Amino acid sequence: MDGPVVGHFGGPLMLPADVTDPRRGQHLIASIDLAALPEDATGLPLPPDGRLLLFAHPDGLAAIDEYGELDPVTSSATWAAKSEEQGIRPGTGERANPADWVLLAQWLPAISGLEGAFVHWAIRRQDVGARRFDRVYVTMFFAP
Numbered sequence: 001m002d003g004p005v006v007g008h009f010g011g012p013l014m015l016p017a018d019v020t021d022p023r024r025g026q027h028l029i030a031s032i033d034l035a036a037l038p039e040d041a042t043g044l045p046l047p048p049d050g051r052l053l054l055f056a057h058p059d060g061l062a063a064i065d066e067y068g069e070l071d072p073v074t075s076s077a078t079w080a081a082k083s084e085e086q087g088i089r090p091g092t093g094e095r096a097n098p099a100d101w102v103l104l105a106q107w108l109p110a111i112s113g114l115e116g117a118f119v120h121w122a123i124r125r126q127d128v129g130a131r132r133f134d135r136v137y138v139t140m141f142f143a144p
Contacts, residue, residue, distance in 0.1 A: 076122030
């Protein structure tokens with residue numbers, strides 16, 4: 001393909017010295033170079049530069065929508081709200097509305113034992129605009 005390389009799967013996690021390691025037991029799945037991403041590629045108010053780092057731990061994700069009854073955005077919004085209510089995830093104080101959420105990325109891992117799995121990163125639109133990518137919610141759909 002022609003054009004700049006926009007993303008990479010895996011690789012070393014390179015952070016500035018003053019940045020805390022964000023992995024919390026998760027793996028760096030991919031990084032996206034936002035400066036190389038065409039401005040109109042997503043329709044989201046992404047920053048014009050920097051890297052978007054996507055983390056997950058596929059073995060540690062529960063298949064929260066085993067039958068594929070919910071789309072990934074609705075599923076993420078629903079489970080993020082439940083996690084906030086249970087105190088597992090810091091809350092925003094707002095009721096989760098799937099219409100306020102967007103799909104940031106999707107990955108088909110092709111990992112032995114997880115064939116047929118889809119990992120989704122979803123986020124509230126207002127968190128994208130505020131550059132609060134720490135508010136991303138990761139879910140997995142698994143149809144063995």
